[in-house]
Amino acid sequence: MNLHWCCVFIATIFEVLWVIGLKHSQSSVAWGATLLAIAMTFILLSIANQKLPIGTTYTVFTGIGTV
Numbered sequence: 001m002n003l004h005w006c007c008v009f010i011a012t013i014f015e016v017l018w019v020i021g022l023k024h025s026q027s028s029v030a031w032g033a034t035l036l037a038i039a040m041t042f043i044l045l046s047i048a049n050q051k052l053p054i055g056t057t058y059t060v061f062t063g064i065g066t067v
Contacts, residue, residue: 004048010027011044012064 014037021034048057 004008004051008052008061009043009064011041012061014038014041014044014054015065021066 016032018041019039021030021037025031025034045057045061
């Protein structure tokens with residue numbers, strides 16, 4: 001189960017990165033990295049939600065992202 005919590009924390013890091021990327025992307029490479037970060041966020045959250053409750057996962061995800 002610890003693997004799934006690690007996925008939540010790493011997904012939060014990717015979320016912060018793609019939010020920053022949306023503001024600063026001006027080249028094709030930067031947009032590609034932003035899209036990759038968005039995809040990784042959703043993939044990691046999907047993996048975490050296989051074993052963790054969705055409500056708890058989303059609460060922790062948004063809470064850490066807000067901080």
